[in-house]
Amino acid sequence: MSVSASAARHGRGASAPRRAALALLALGLAVLTAPPSVASAATAAQQGAQGAALVTPPISARSAVLIEASTGMRLAALHPDAELPMASTTKLMTALVVLERAPLGQIVSVPPYSPGPAESVMGLFTGERITIRDLMVGMLLPSANDAAHALGAVVGGSVSRFVGWMNERGRELGLDHTHYDSPVGLDDPGTFTTADDLVHLARVLRSLAFFRQTVSRHAVTIGIGAGRKTVVNHNDLVGRIPWVNGVKTGHTNGAGYVLVGSGSAQGVTLISAVIGDPDPSSRDADTLTLLRYGFRLVRVATPVRAGELLATRPVNGHSGQRVDLVAARDLSGVVRRGAAIDRVVVAPTQLKGPLPAGSQVGEVIVRSGGRELGRDPLRVRTAVPAPSSVLSGVVLPAVIAILLLGGGTLVGVRRRHDPRPNGRGEDHLPAEHRRERPA
Known part of the structure; x- marks a missing residue:
């Protein structure tokens, strides 16, 4: 006898608690013995029916969050509000401020910048001419610090003024656990964020076409001065995993390995953030684990x-x-x-x-x-007609009210002057308002 058949047989006539226990046992065994894809869908459906409690799959990161992009619905979280160094994901806010304040086609001169020995740069020279668009590409894909510094200096007029705009914009977006000390993202004491703030900032940025299209590309050729240069995305999931389409990597000794990721499949877009992974492979694996987990939890519905x-x-x-x-x-x-x-x-x-x-x-x-x-x-669906007549909609109720208020006196007068059962009044009403007298 099968487990489900046995449960049904013994459940008949049993107490309510026992029937519930048997039903849960049958459901659990059905999920465990189903093929992997079926088991995943059944587990996701069960979580949805039970109030959508958050269950985060095992990952190596210190902090992580996963949301659905169109709604902001949180699907998984691990220490989501822990304030941690963010490394080059700082450049997400740099990008937002630039996109909101400067034209992409503007040509600017590169200001001086002295990078440290381990910094990521695109090799800009002081005085070179370059568009803001190409500086943005260099900042977002190879995470070039010289490009981020140049954007802050030329768009803000000074780096300190630009950083003030970054913090102001963060407050406007409700990023209450985020602060910036530079447009670059080095290990400054005043530069920190949370995984929750990162995914919500990325959600805002993904609404901007230039950003969304740029971070989804594996490599882009840009112009610097009179030359051309191809820059490659540090987010190696882009191009390697077909449905991954962003967003930004980061790494410093203080932050560990950081990745804000995004992916789209079957009409759903998810955004993830992992902070504090021990190495690039763990960063990538955690991101894919979260995104794949999220796709099993949600679907596109058309209820109307x-x-x-x-x-x-x-x-x-x-x-x-x-x-x-x-x-x-x-x-x-x-x-x-x-x-x-x-x-x-x-x-x-x-x-x-x-x-x-x-x-x-x-x-x-x-x-x-x-x-x-x-x-x-x-x-x-069809036209709504006007009331059948003015008389039926307005005058008739008024006449009835007058008759009721007048009482027997008015009725008596009507009868003396018109001995017919209904008087002249009814003859003047439309046919559909006449009353038929019983035979």
Whole structure:
């Protein structure tokens, strides 16, 4: 006899706790004996159904966070708010400030810079002419400190002023555990961040096309003075793993190996951060572990389709007539596997015409996992007619009120002057408002 069949047989007539225990046993054995891909999907669905508790897979980093990019939903975390040195991921904020304050096509002269013996540089010489665009590429891909220093100096007018802008922008973004002492990212006491702050900064940057496209490239050829130079991305997952598309590496003795990563698959984009890995291979392995884990947890759902019937409403002044309310467009979003999706229709209880077909009369709100997935307009599928007559909609209720207030005196007068059962008043009403007298 199979385990599931035995559980079903012994569960019949058993106590509720025993039935629950047997059901959990059967589920656990089913997951363990399923093929790896099936077991992963079943585990993810179970976590989604149980309130999406965070479970972080084993990694070597001191701190890590994984989020879904479109929503900011956190999927995994290890010491997410530990304030740690960030190394060259400092350059993420340098990039954001430059992109918000300077044109990429501007040509600038390289200011003086004296790098230390172990610093990553692209070999710029003082006075060379180069575009801000090419400085950005040199800073983001090979993590060139001379490029980052040049950007800070020329865009800010001085490095200290530029660093002030970096910290100001961090406060505006709510990066409460981040501070910068330079645009470069050396081991300065005043330069620190958290894994949580890093992924949220990367999420902002990924909304900018130039940044998103640049960090997804393995190598780029740029112009320096009259020459050309090809620079290679230090993030070696880009180009090696087809679905990895960013973001930025970092390394110092104080920070260890750092990587803010991103990947996209099946309509989902995830952003990860690992800080304090012992070596590059551990940094890469931790990043891939987090990203692959996240893809098993979430999926793209389309809970509302364009033209889908979501409700009907009665029409004012037309007894028995109802009009369909349909979704204006598809509504899609990323949800946890196994999580419930709720749709709430917000629309008038009764429609009043005239309204042409396609008029918006409300919206549907979609929620999942305690957050709003989106809103979609509701439109009438067919035209809503006006009330059948002014008399039925306005005058008739007023006449009835007068009759009730007048009481028997008015009725008596009507009867003396018009002996017919209903008087003249009813003859003047539209046919659909006349009452049929029983035979």
